[in-house]
Amino acid sequence: MIYRRPSAKQLPALETPTSGLTTAQVEAQRNALGFNDIVPQASSSWWSIARDTVRDPMLWFLAFTAGLFGLLGQFTEALTMLLAMLPLLGMDAYLHLRTTASSAGLASRLASSARALRDGRWQLIPAQQLVPGDLVEVVSGEYFPADGLLVKGTGLQVDESTLTGESLPVSKHIVDAPEALAAATEENWGAAGTRLLTGTAWLRIIWTGGDTRYGEIVRTVAEGSHESTPLQKAIAQLVAILLAVALVGCVVLAAIRLWQGHGWIDALLSAVTLAIAAIPEEFPVVYTFFLGVGVFRLAKKNALVRRAVAVENIGRVTCILSDKTGTITEGALVLSHYMPAPGLDNHGLLQVATFAARQDSGDPLDQALFKAFGTTSASGRVAEFPFTEARRRETAIWSKDAAGLAAYTKGAPETILAICELPELERSHWLDAVNQHAQSGRKVIGFAWKTMPAGATLTLEPEQGFQFAGLLAFEDPVREGVREAVADCMVAGMHVIMVTGDHPATATAIARSIGLGGGSPQVITLTSEDDPASVIASCRAIDVVARATPTQKLALVQAFQAQGELVAVTGDGVNDVPALRQADIGLAMGERGTRSAREVAPVVLLDDNFRTIVDAVAEGRQLFQNLRLAFVYLLLVHLPLVIGAAAIPLMGLPLLFLPLHIVWLELVIHPTAMMAFQDLPSSGPLAPVQHQRATRFFSTEVWWWIVLVGGLASVAIVWSYLYALGTEKTVEHARAMAIAVLLVSSAGITSGLTRLRRAAARWLVLGTLLSLVLGIQLPGLSHLLNLQPLHASDWMLVTLAFFASMLLSMVVSSRLKHQLTG
Known part of the structure; x- marks a missing residue:
């Protein structure tokens, strides 16, 4: 972590390095610098929720459309629009409340007092009242209440994983006085949101509130925002265009009918019919419906979607920035390699190790030892010498009854080897083993023991004469299935980058083990002066970014987004929150993730499995493709519907569609658009996608195909109406012919786009054709609908329209698939 240096004027004058503040000094500091409010309180009032909700343009569109239908007397459609608003209203309210929950989650890792x-004198006060210059005491297991310098304490180890991603405890040492601030390094600092594992520390507060590292993360989250997704923009543009065309068309059609001398009633009926046919209310409804389906389908893949629009983006991801600790690895130290000295077996070495460890220390390394060996009684432990940076080892002395005493020590291998009686060649052998394991990203600890006479002093730590017991190597193991998931991502054209606060050697070893960079990962280490955008521009083939700070992780996301990548970020800690918020x-992580990370992220992986990312991306891609197919269907069916409703009246002929016919057609179109396409399976393995952010909903080629197929269907409908009118000389027969062609075209388009791969599509096609036969061929029902039964020759033409529409829509489907993966 990088700490800023405050000016000397920020700290009040102190008598000694361990002096506290006076009440007057506290008041002066608070007046100048404010309270220690690291996480500001978020408003959760209903007024705030309502104010944020009314900013959603999709809600205004649905309300306007419902009002328009109400004015036209179509109350069922108006009610449908109002009901479609409910999930959007609920989603907006939920997102606002989630922001409040996110703030609470961020605050959960801060000291409250x-x-x-x-x-x-020592006083227990709310952490909010701390000011720069305060001296606070932090004991093992507690969180630091603000950022400051460590001025007193021994054997200090800190868990900084929530800020840096470093899974191993970080050793800290003290500075003598605040005047040493200019020379202080990160080993001298304690940070808000990090937890003291061992020892008791005195912390001189330097930064409070939003000036702490934790506060900077919170501020980044609060200031971040998500713009509308490309799909939302595309739908809004499409709906706006279609709505404008529909309204203009209604006015023009009404004026022309009046000019033709058909009267006000005919003109109004023509305009109303065209409006009902042309107003594109299905698009936002189908979009909302598909988002809900996506949430359900991804949940079955162990991906909990907390922000429904994420369903769109997850299938278009081209770059994954993955945290290491707890995401690629298990996030816990595990004893992985035994290297006992001659004369000892693995059990004997582990027994020496547990005698040197402390069962209640809170040190993850000690916990890993006791997990491997089991619990032991500490009744024979008579003295201990905790770990310090200067000694780099810790020692415990045990009573062996009549056998006297025994000292057991553990620490840095070179330190332990130095106090053991070993030949130089053997010492070199052990040091070579240490280096080999260190290059593989493992933490290696040395162990030794020494027998002591019963009357030996217990106030001095033994310094020499130890017998070397061996080495134990610990590692944070890679999660099962990660290597295979990374390989799938690379085959699919996704760039996987591991971003971690760990040492480059550790990061390199993990990256190599999961196959990043083809087993030869390119690793960079960012410094405080590095600009991530410049680094990426000069070195595109980055596989690992080590020693990354939260600010740099956020900058990496922004840099890749600026290059046109759709970026997914995985993580589980507070240090990941800004990047999670900024990412597409x-x-x-659902199991190990902090509450703040889970609340900010739009998707939570319930099983913490990197493999789930690949499954979620594949599911998202298929769902996005299914939504596009549904929109293709709506366009291909609505285009001839609108053209038929407008062209025939413009010719001065009797109306093709009456309001009752429009209702019949909408009863076919609505369920088909929502049910036939949402459950289509993937047609193959995960394939590469186009690397572009601002993708259009349809490519120019697909748009031309939609216009071509929709235009041909429109010509067929108008021609069939004119053909039947000229043959039978009755409007009812002509309407029946045109409606039959439109309905079989709807069934053919559905068959071509879905390939009838799901039962829902098959039943909907069958239902469409059955309603057509019953509505036209049953005399009583056809009379009610102002239609006439068709002849055998008519049905031959209708059948031809079915197969033609099916084949042409299959071509559109294949071109749409090519747009997604080409």
Whole structure:
């Protein structure tokens, strides 16, 4: 982590390095610098929710459309629009409340109170009241209440994983005085949101509130925003164009009918019919419906979608920035390799190790030892010498009854080897083993023991004469299935990059083990002066970014987005929150993830399995393709419907569609658009996608095919009306012929786009054809609908229209698939 240096004026004058503040000094600091409000309170009032909700343009469109239908007397359609608003209203309210929950999640890793030295005595005060210059005491297991310098304490180890991603404990040492601030390094700092694992620390507060590292993360989250997704923009543009054309067409048609001398009633009926046929209310309804389907389908893949529009983006991901700790790896130390000295077996080495460890220390390394060996009684432990940076080892002395005493020590291998009686060649052998394991990203610890006489002093730590017991290597293991998932991502054209706060050697070893960079990953280490955008521009084939800070991780996301990538970010800690918020898709770990990461991310992986990302991307791609197919169907069916409703009246002929016919057609179109396409399976393995952010909903080629097929269907409908009118000389027969062609075209388009691969599509096609036969061929029903039964020759033409529409729509489907993966 990088700490900014405050000016000397920010800290009040102190008598000694361990002096506390006076009440007057506290008041002066608070007046100048404010309270220690690291996470500001978010408003959750209903007024705030309503204010944010009314900003959603899709809700205004649905309300306007419902009002228009109401004015036209189509109350069923108006009610449909109002009901479609409910899930959107609920989603907006939920997102607002989730922001409040996110703030609570961020606050859960902060100390709520602190022991501060004020006016010469220790006082327990709310952490919010701390000011720069305060001296606080933090004991093992507690979180630091603000950022500051460590001025007193021994054997200090800190869990900084939520800020840096570093899974191993970080050793800290003290500075003598605040005057040493200019020379302080990160080993001298304690940060808000990190937890003290061992020892008792005195912390001189330097930064509070939004100036802390944790506060910077919170501020980044609060200031971040998500613009409308490309699909939302495309739908809004499509709906706006179609709505404008529909309204203009209604006015023009009414004026022409009046000019033709058909009267006000005919003109109004023509305009109303065209309006009902042309107003594109299905598009936002189908979009909302498909988002709900996507949420359900991804949940079955162990991906919980918390922001429904993420269903769109997840299938278009081209770049994954993955946290290492807890995402690619298990996020816990595991004893992985035993290297006992001659004369000892694995059990004997582990027994020496547990005698040197402390069962209640909170040190993950000690916990891993006892997990491997089991619990032991500490009744024979008579003295201990905790770990310090200067000694780089810790020692425990045990009573062996009549056998006297025994000292057991553990620590850095070179330190342990130095106090053991070993030949130089053997010492070199052990050091070579340490280096080999270190290059593989493992943490290696040395162990030794020494027998002592019963009367030996217990106040001095033994320094020499130890017997070397061996080495134990610990690692944060890679999660099962990650290597295969990474390979699938690379085959699909997705760029996988591991971003971690770990040491480059550790990151390189993990990256190599999961196959990044083809087993030869390119690793970079960012410094505080590096601009991530410049680094990426100069080195596109990056596989690992080590020593990354939260700010740099966020900048990496922005840099890749600027290059046109759709970026997914995985993570589980507070350090991942800004990047999760900025990314096109934030994927939080559900089992190990912090509450703040889960609340901010639009998608939560319930099983913490990197493999789930690949499954979710494949599911998202297929769902996005299915939504496009549904929209193709709507366009191909609505185009001839609108043209038929407008062209025939413009010719001065009797109306083709009456309001009752429009209702019949909508009863076919609505369920087909929502049910026939949403459950289509994937047609093959995960394939590469186009690397572009601002993708159009349909390519120019697909648009031409839609216009061509829709235009041919329109010509067929108008021609069939004119043909039947000229043959039978009755409007009822002509209407029946045109409606039959439109309905079989709808069934043919559905068959071609879905390939009838699901039962829902088959039943909908069958239902469409059955309603057609019953509505036209049954004399009583056809009379009610102002139609006449068709002849055998008519049905031959209708059958031809079915197969023609099916074949042409299959071509459109194949071109649409090519747009997604080409």
